Amino acid sequence: MSMNQKTDSWETEVNVDVRKDQAFKSLITDKDILSALLGGVVPEFKGLRKEKIFECLPLEADGRTVIGRNVEHPSPANGPIYLDSVFDVKSPIEGNMSLIVAIEAQGPRMDGQALWNRELYYSSRLIADQGALFRTKNELYHNLRKTVVIWVKLSPGAKESNTIVRDYRVRCCTDRPDMVWESPLDKTEIFEVNVGAYGDSVSEPVLGMRNTLFSSKIDDAEKVKELMKNYDIDVSDTVIEEAKRMGALAEEIELVREEGREEGxxxxxxxxxxxxxxxxxxxxxxxxxxxxxxxxxxxxxxxxxxxxxxxxxxxxxx
CATH class of the missing domain: 1.10.10 (Arc Repressor Mutant, subunit A)
Incomplete structure (x- = not known):
């Protein structure tokens, strides 16, 4: 394989990633889509009606678009990180501080240990970068907010498809074999949502919703009808267009991946x-x-x- 071939393949992946990011950012700011993802994945929102989740979302004047926060996290020491979407979301649990929720659409170029390390690094930065919001460390320590990072993997391997992986680091404490209690170090959650194909048997409604949303096997009118009937999701024409783009990109990602395999x-x-x-x-x-x-x-x-x-x-x- 020539250097030009390698460059062409890399540029194709980058191009797919850029278009994926643009489409996903438009898609995930829709309140029905975001609330379905939160309700299907994040423990604080599990089992809640979508109207209850809406109350926790900061909305634009149109009543539909969720307001995001700055997606760039600069750091003089560690450099910036760029996230697809970040939201300040109220906790539905009375007395709990609001959550910082970051959502990433994962393309084709990172698997295994490198991806897990990236997830950990981004999650850690969302915690550490809260220090810039407070004048003193004491204020930070009394107001540190929980972070949730959700990675939506558009084209996972066959074994991963239609699964939700939850990171459960530091969930319990112990100082002797017979003494275990819940850890207070619960300031971070990391999830991987692995998209599958339309019509796949799924264990969680949120997976079926994602598969339907990104599918190219059903037309737009049928997709709108099915999302409302099966998942109580009311989507606009704009959302359908972005979802169609995401589905096409997922297929393109798989083609790029297969080309990479052939090159390998x-x-x-x-x-x-x-x-x-x-x-x-x-x-x-x-x-x-x-x-x-x-x-x-x-x-x-x-x-x-x-x-x-x-x-x-x-x-x-x-």
């Missing part, structure tokens, strides 16, 4: 061809036998045999 396979195969070619030439030099005699005795992957034979022929012609 091609790169691996080329490396193996070079390895076996070098081994055969080395044995030929050591034994004085021809490469034509040595090749049939060498155990190589059958699908690479023609490529190895051609590579040997090209070298011998020099």
């Amino acid at each position: 396979r091609s790169c691996r195969d080329a490396e193996l061809v070079e390895f076996y070619t070098a081994e055969i030439l080395k044995r030929s030099d050591e034994t004085g036998r021809s490469v034509e005699d040595i090749l049939p005795e060498t155990i190589v992957p059958p699908e690479l045999l023609d490529a190895i034979r051609k590579r040997l022929s090209d070298i011998q012609k020099r």
Whole structure:
């Protein structure tokens, strides 16, 4: 694979990510969509009617758009982080401080440990950056707010699809084997919402809602009807357009990912061809036998045999 091919693939991913971010930001500020996500994922909102959740959301004058906060978190020491959407949300539990809720749409370029570390880092920054809001550390310590970070993974692996993963770090304390109590260090929650396909069997309504919303398998009118009937979600034409864009991007993300797999396979195969070619030439030099005699005795992957034979022929012609 050439450097130009690598650059083209990377630029395609970046382009998909930029369009994904723009569409998702427009989509998630709709009060019906955001309230359904909060009610399906965040413990404080679980089981609440959407009207009750609406009361916790800061709304624009149109009564539908949720007001977000600054999505850039600068830090002189650690540099900025940029989030898709961040909201100040009242807690429905009387006496509790409001929550800081950040929601990210995850594209194709990060998996496994790197993604978990990114989730942890963003969550930690949302906590630490609250220090800029107070004059003294004492004020900060008395007013530190809980943060919730939700990662909506548009194109997860097959095993992850239609799941909600909740991070449960530091949920209990103990100072001896028979003494366990709830931890007071409950200032952060991290969730992964793994989108699946329309019609998939799901364990949580919020997953079915997401799959329906992003699906390209049903037309707009049917989608509006199904969202209202099955999930009590009233969506506008704008939301449907953005959702359609998100669904198309999810499919494009999978195509980019598959192209990456193909590039990876091609790169691996080329490396193996070079390895076996070098081994055969080395044995030929050591034994004085021809490469034509040595090749049939060498155990190589059958699908690479023609490529190895051609590579040997090209070298011998020099």
